[in-house]
Amino acid sequence: MTALLFGILTVALVGPIPEVLSRASWPLHAPRAAMALWQSIALAAVLSAFSTGLAIAANLLAPGADGTPTNNPVEEIHRLGWFLWGVYVIVFVVTLVIGARLMYTVLRVGIRTRARRNAHRNLIDLVDNVGRSREAGRDIRILDVPDPLAYCLPGLRSRVVLSEGVLNRLDDRELAAVIEHERAHLRARHDLVLEAFIALHEAFPRFVRSKSALGAVELLAEALADDQAARATSPTTVGRALVACADATAPRGAMAVGGPTTLVRVRRLGYLAPTWQVSATAYTLAAAILIVPTLAVAIPWLTELTRLISHH
Numbered sequence: 438m439t440a441l442l443f444g445i446l447t448v449a450l451v452g453p454i455p456e457v458l459s460r461a462s463w464p465l466h467a468p469r470a471a472m473a474l475w476q477s478i479a480l481a482a483v484l485s486a487f488s489t490g491l492a493i494a495a496n497l498l499a500p501g502a503d504g505t506p507t508n509n510p511v512e513e514i515h516r517l518g519w520f521l522w523g524v525y526v527i528v529f530v531v532t533l534v535i536g537a538r539l540m541y542t543v544l545r546v547g548i549r550t551r552a553r554r555n556a557h558r559n560l561i562d563l564v565d566n567v568g569r570s571r572e573a574g575r576d577i578r579i580l581d582v583p584d585p586l587a588y589c590l591p592g593l594r595s596r597v598v599l600s601e602g603v604l605n606r607l608d609d610r611e612l613a614a615v616i617e618h619e620r621a622h623l624r625a626r627h628d629l630v631l632e633a634f635i636a637l638h639e640a641f642p643r644f645v646r647s648k649s650a651l652g653a654v655e656l657l658a659e660a661l662a663d664d665q666a667a668r669a670t671s672p673t674t675v676g677r678a679l680v681a682c683a684d685a686t687a688p689r690g691a692m693a694v695g696g697p698t699t700l701v702r703v704r705r706l707g708y709l710a711p712t713w714q715v716s717a718t719a720y721t722l723a724a725a726i727l728i729v730p731t732l733a734v735a736i737p738w739l740t741e742l743t744r745l746i747s748h749h
Contacts (some may be wrong), residue, residue, distance in 0.1 A: 440482070443489040446730055450453040450482035451641050457461040459649035463715055465705045470719035475654050477723035481635055481730065483539065490532025494525055495540050535640075542640040546632055553690040559592070561598055576623075577616070579604070587694040588687035589619035591628035598691070603682055613669040615694050618678075621665035622692050627658040657696050663702055672706040679703050 454524060455478060458464070464471030506530070514522045566579045578598045597619040599612075609616065614618035634654050667675045679699050685694030 441486050442730075443492055444636060447482060447485040447489055450478055450485060450726075454478060455650040455653075459465070462659060464653070465660055465701070466708060466712065466717055467716040468657045468664065470723075472630070472657045472661065472717040474719045474723040474726075475634075475650070475657070477726045479634060479650075481726045482641075483637070484727075485730065486535060487532060490528050490535070495530035495534065495637075519531045522578075523606070539636070539640045543636040546636045546639065550628075550632060550690045553688070554592055557690065558590050558592070558594060561596060562588065576620075580660050585682060585685040586687070587615050587619070587682050587685040587696070588691040589622050590628065590691050591623055595623045597623075598687075603685060607678060607680040610670055610674045611681060614666045614678040615682060617667040618662045618675070618694050619692070621662040621738040622658065625658075625661065627662070628692065631658060631749055658692075659696075659698060659702055660705065663706065667706060675704045676706050714749040 455475075458471075458474070464474075467674055505603070549607065561578045561580070563576070565581060566581050576597055578596050580598065580600045582600045583602045584600060585600060585602040585606070587603045588598055590596040597616055599615070603615070604612065631651075631654065634651050638651050663675055667679075679695065679702055682695040683699040685693055685695035
């Protein structure tokens with residue numbers, strides 16, 4: 438029963454729930470709370486997936502005729518039969534493989550992204566218009582290209598990259614809004630949040646994961662940066678800057694101010710102040726998704742496992 442509940446919860450957290458949440462409109466009214474909810478869902482999905490396999494594999498430690506757990510393979514086979522014993526062992530091995538795949542994916546995404554950023558950062562520093570960049574700020578790099586470019590490169594040596602094409606479109610306040618938008622990404626380390634979701638997206642099988650989850654989290658990260666820029670300037674200024682930079686591009690691994698979500702983000706600038714009820718509900722759901730399943734399912738299973746081990 439424990440394994441069944443964990444299995445149902447896992448499937449729900451990696452498929453239907455993210456799909457429904459990605460289509461909701463309320464997260465744009467409370468992006469910070471919605472981001473917390475998304476992170477809670479992702480963490481709960483990972484924990485539930487592991488718990489499903491471990492709960493099934495725990496049957497290998499079930500007590501034998503004398504009441505003590507049988508952890509000897511011969512005794513386990515005699516008690517369970519070849520078929521059940523084989524199923525439990527396979528599930529345990531699959532659980533370990535899933536864990537190894539998740540760890541590998543996280544490392545691969547992190548290493549690949551940082552290598553790409555470091556190479557691009559070195560290139561940007563070489564072709565930077567040093568004179569103009571020094572006037573703009575220590576972390577600013579300005580490129581003498583007509584194409585619209587406005588993005589940031591996160592990391593220990595973070596950069597905000599702008600092109601002459603973008604500078605020619607913006608007045609001083611709009612430029613300040615764009616720079617504040619990118620610096621908000623850097624301060625909040627939105628890149629780490631997105632890396633985690635990219636890793637989860639690649640680690641889970643295609644037939645269960647939500648295709649919209651990553652896009653929804655990316656939109657929330659942009660909305661949070663927009664809010665910071667609006668507080669530093671004004672919502673109207675940010676809106677004008679977003680429209681001017683709508684076609685701005687960025688290399689992979691960077692975070693651009695423009696993009697296909699520009700229209701949605703401009704519209705939401707008219708209702709920046711979230712209602713406390715929406716935020717409170719989202720935070721409550723985020724806590725419940727992590728806490729309630731643990732209390733209702735995990736604790737009884739852990740208690741039983743502890744009892745079996747103590748008898749042994």
